[in-house]
Amino acid sequence: MxxxxxxxxxxxxxxxxxxxxxxxxxxxxPLAVAxxxxxxxxxxxxxxLLSNYHLSILNMVAIYTIAALGLNLLTGVTGQISVGHGxxxxxxxxxxxxxxxxxxxxxxxxxxxxxAAAAVGAFFGLPSARLKGLYLAIAxxxxxxxxxxxxxxxxxxxxxxHSMSVRRPSFFGYTLSGELSYFYLALTVALILGLFAxxxxxxxxxxxxxxxxxxxxxxxVMGIDLFRTKVTAFxxxxxxxxxAGAIWAPYVMIISPEQxxxxxxxxxxxxxxxxxxxxxxxxxxxxxxxxxMPIVVRELAMMLEPVFPSIGTKLLLIxxxxxxxxxxxxLVFEPEGLAKLWRNIxxxxxxxxxxxxx
Amino acid sequence: MSGGFGFFLNLLVNGIVVxxxxxxxxxxxxxxxxxxxxLNLAQGELVLLGAYIGLTFTTELQIPxxxxxxxxxxxxxxxxxxxxxxxxxxxxxxxxxxIIMVTMGLSFLIKAVIHAIWGTDMRSFQGLFRxxxxxxxxxxxxxxxxxxxxxxxxxLILLNAFFKYSMLGIAMRATAxxxxxxxxxxxxxxxxxxxxxxxxxxxxxxxxxxxGNIAGVNPxxxxxxxxxxxxxxxxxxDSIPGAxxxxxxxxxxxxxxxxxxxxxxxxxxxxxxxxxxxxxxxIKPYGLFGKEIIERV
Numbered sequence: 001m002x003x004x005x006x007x008x009x010x011x012x013x014x015x016x017x018x019x020x021x022x023x024x025x026x027x028x029x030p031l032a033v034a035x036x037x038x039x040x041x042x043x044x045x046x047x048x049l050l051s052n053y054h055l056s057i058l059n060m061v062a063i064y065t066i067a068a069l070g071l072n073l074l075t076g077v078t079g080q081i082s083v084g085h086g087x088x089x090x091x092x093x094x095x096x097x098x099x100x101x102x103x104x105x106x107x108x109x110x111x112x113x114x115x116a117a118a119a120v121g122a123f124f125g126l127p128s129a130r131l132k133g134l135y136l137a138i139a140x141x142x143x144x145x146x147x148x149x150x151x152x153x154x155x156x157x158x159x160x161x162h163s164m165s166v167r168r169p170s171f172f173g174y175t176l177s178g179e180l181s182y183f184y185l186a187l188t189v190a191l192i193l194g195l196f197a198x199x200x201x202x203x204x205x206x207x208x209x210x211x212x213x214x215x216x217x218x219x220x221v222m223g224i225d226l227f228r229t230k231v232t233a234f235x236x237x238x239x240x241x242x243x244a245g246a247i248w249a250p251y252v253m254i255i256s257p258e259q260x261x262x263x264x265x266x267x268x269x270x271x272x273x274x275x276x277x278x279x280x281x282x283x284x285x286x287x288x289x290x291x292x293m294p295i296v297v298r299e300l301a302m303m304l305e306p307v308f309p310s311i312g313t314k315l316l317l318i319x320x321x322x323x324x325x326x327x328x329x330x331l332v333f334e335p336e337g338l339a340k341l342w343r344n345i346x347x348x349x350x351x352x353x354x355x356x357x358x
Numbered sequence: 359m360s361g362g363f364g365f366f367l368n369l370l371v372n373g374i375v376v377x378x379x380x381x382x383x384x385x386x387x388x389x390x391x392x393x394x395x396x397l398n399l400a401q402g403e404l405v406l407l408g409a410y411i412g413l414t415f416t417t418e419l420q421i422p423x424x425x426x427x428x429x430x431x432x433x434x435x436x437x438x439x440x441x442x443x444x445x446x447x448x449x450x451x452x453x454x455x456x457i458i459m460v461t462m463g464l465s466f467l468i469k470a471v472i473h474a475i476w477g478t479d480m481r482s483f484q485g486l487f488r489x490x491x492x493x494x495x496x497x498x499x500x501x502x503x504x505x506x507x508x509x510x511x512x513x514l515i516l517l518n519a520f521f522k523y524s525m526l527g528i529a530m531r532a533t534a535x536x537x538x539x540x541x542x543x544x545x546x547x548x549x550x551x552x553x554x555x556x557x558x559x560x561x562x563x564x565x566x567x568x569x570g571n572i573a574g575v576n577p578x579x580x581x582x583x584x585x586x587x588x589x590x591x592x593x594x595x596d597s598i599p600g601a602x603x604x605x606x607x608x609x610x611x612x613x614x615x616x617x618x619x620x621x622x623x624x625x626x627x628x629x630x631x632x633x634x635x636x637x638x639x640x641i642k643p644y645g646l647f648g649k650e651i652i653e654r655v
């Protein structure tokens with residue numbers, strides 16, 4: 001408390017930690033704590049001023065953020081590539097729909113959907129006992145193909161090729177039917193899961209994840225059970241994806257298997273690449289980027305319509321090109337994504353005007 | 359299901375033919391992986407690109423088929439070199455996730471280019487092959503399948519000879535084996551990698567032309583890129599004989615499950631290759647013929 005009073009605006013200007021507890025602290029300065037609370041408060045206040053259209057974008061950002069967080073824990077932190085996260089998200093979505101049809105309230109169905117996805121994720125993580133790198137990535141592609149097949153075939157569970165309708169959840173008799181109320185749900189879950197992920201990175205488990213990513217053999221020598229760590233990462237990551245699906249399903253209200261195909265897996269991977277691998281905030285940036293980019297592209301195309309009259313018919317093409325170009329350009333110029341770019345900007349201003357390098 | 363042995367034989371032959379084409383496309387994966395450690399997820403787009411280029415030469419410019427095939431191969435090779443030069447060169451030695459995603463991004467770019475040039479309508483090669491099947495004993499096989507098999511086999515043999523006897527082929531194998539050693543022997547690794555992409559694009563184009571003849575040319579053809587992944591993985595990502603054998607195994611398996619099981623469970627034949635792939639990988643983690651990486655601490 002005294003510290004807070006003494007220099008309220010102090011920024012960290014170097015690493016001065018003397019104990020492990022200080023090193024693991026979530027925040028280094030009082031200002032950072034205050035800033036964190038301010039951002040959370042703004043996240044809850046600003047939506048009150050937004051239109052339904054903008055809120056719908058924010059809703060999708062929040063949902064994608066949860067899924068991207070999960071994938072980032074697996075791919076960015078643990079270093080295991082999954083090309084099957086679209087299907088894990090679908091598992092959560094269909095489970096929540098199925099359970100709500102059976103009469104369970106959303107608040108019970110959502111965690112169960114996460115657990116169902118986690119179970120499936122752990123199962124498809126089992127090959128990681130023997131496979132690694134590209135071979136493991138393709139094995140996870142098999143998870144995607146097999147689960148997609150299951151979704152389209154299992155009429156009793158998913159409604160098959162007919163889509164499935166899901167009710168909006170209600171909270172003590174109040175149904176979350178509007179964009180705003182639903183955003184508070186999605187935001188709250190995203191915040192809790194984001195904080196959990198950030199804290200996880202400070203625990204033994206989180207450090208084990210990173211050790212496996214950096215050098216699996218060295219990690220094993222240091223006493224980390226590789227298989228258990230990898231499968232835990234798969235399960236945890238699929239849990240996040242499942243929760244994302246469970247929030248997605250009642251939001252869009254109609255779900256069908258083709259929403260959770262290979263394409264979604266790739267989009268999620270693109271999010272963590274563009275946002276920043278292994279970074280919690282990166283997942284948020286990536287999700288925001290991937291949600292907003294198609295909208296911006298469409299708006300730009302519409303602006304160009306007077307010059308190129310037929311541009312409206314080429315939207316899909318332009319979106320594909322922008323998507324591909326974004327991935328390639330980020331990988332070439334900033335492989336650590338938007339999170340790194342943001343950190344560079346902050347570092348520049350922190351040292352300004354005495355920065356000795358840019 | 360009626361038909362008995364004749365039906366089985368028909369499925370088998372179809373499986374072999376489709377398997378040969380799978381082997382061709384899978385060869386593209388294996389070549390690139392062997393030479394540079396890149397798993398090219400844009401291979402399906404190269405297949406589609408080859409099909410469209412072939413289509414343009416044959417139906418729009420009315421060039422005879424054999425010449426058109428040759429021209430397609432040349433153009434595709436140039437495209438392959440261009441891709442390697444423009445996109446892939448900075449990614450040699452990067453972690454697998456970057457490589458997967460950069461080829462994924464590439465696949466979207468190629469798809470967009472194809473879309474811009476040729477649109478998305480279904481097109482077909484017209485009148486290149488007669489539609490009535492050739493009947494040999496109990497087996498009926500359509501002409502395009504037969505030619506596809508012949509072309510695939512010729513190409514596979516040619517490639518094998520190329521890797522065994524030509525200077526460039528040997529240089530490619532040397533680079534695949536050990537890039538450093540190849541460099542110190544005076545091999546231009548850059549040129550080898552460009553050549554690898556050229557060859558990969560060529561085989562993809564030939565696969566694309568015949569697959570396009572069988573199924574029609576439309577963007578769905580790119581799904582072969584993913585479909586063939588189990589083939590490449592099954593045989594071992596860095597084994598050319600593995601890709602060929604894997605192609606035949608998956609082709610036959612798909613034809614048989616398609617013939618016998620699909621009526622009970624529609625779509626099962628798309629899934630079976632992946633299930634088989636996982637099972638084999640659990641027993642042999644580097645595929646049937648892949649080089650096992652021994653790790654020592």
